[in-house]
Amino acid sequence: MNELLQMASVERDGSVVWDVEGEIDLASAPAFERQVSDSGAEGRAVVVDLGRVRYLDSAGLASLVRLHLQLDQRGSKLKVVVADGSVARSTITLAALDQVIAVFASLDGALTA
């Protein structure tokens, strides 16, 4: 895994929850995308918490869009958690990606949705 990015997953309420910390850019986005993609299974939502991500660029946004489409096709679902005021929240809002993917302000909100 790229040293820019640390990520770990746990099972919670039937979902896979990824805690991601670090920077998602051109260098680290492929590994991020692959790991999240591999964790998706039918009927199980994949929650990606980006609240501790310090940098997210268009390479990362493109990964999120592809993950959204892939997981959808597999009968799974991508949910992105970005706390208010977080860097990832700003970038996702700037790019209007919150119109495309499911974005939540809290992990609990994502899990109960």
Added chain:
Amino acid sequence: MWASTGCAAAATANAGHREAAFLDGILAATAPQAAGDDVCVLAVHRHHARQRLAVSVREGAPGLAAARHGLRGWLEELGADPATVDEVVLAAGEAMGNAVEHAYLADPTPGDVLLEATMMGGVLELTVSDFGAWRREAAPGPRGRGLGLMRLVMDEVRLEPSPSGTKVTMRRSMEVQG
């Protein structure tokens, strides 16, 4: 450095309003006692030591983070507010990422990308230069989106492709300390 009368009126022309008012204040307070004598006041306003930054991105994508960190540190040192720093770093990161991804497609080893930043008169100017060929046709989704983000967070974004490379110039007015 500015000097103000009675020994040298010359340099006051270079002083800003703030400096001139400051010197006038001192002179007004001291001049009565110094009547008939030569009075010389020298004032030095120390501008921020580093108003200019230049960073190279080497080895392609893995080198992007170090260049971003360099820019972030410089902006923080200048006293820019955190939200602005995040946006500017994003714009620079996108421009550098584009260059890394698209400029050196024809080369087996990625060439350098140069990031330069200057702060002058409350305006930040960023330039990102590469020295490769710009592949307009090889620029699908992500590059377009990156450009869109750059335009959203900067006041002005200009691309200058040329046979010897591409230069992106971006400007944004921002508040800094000092």
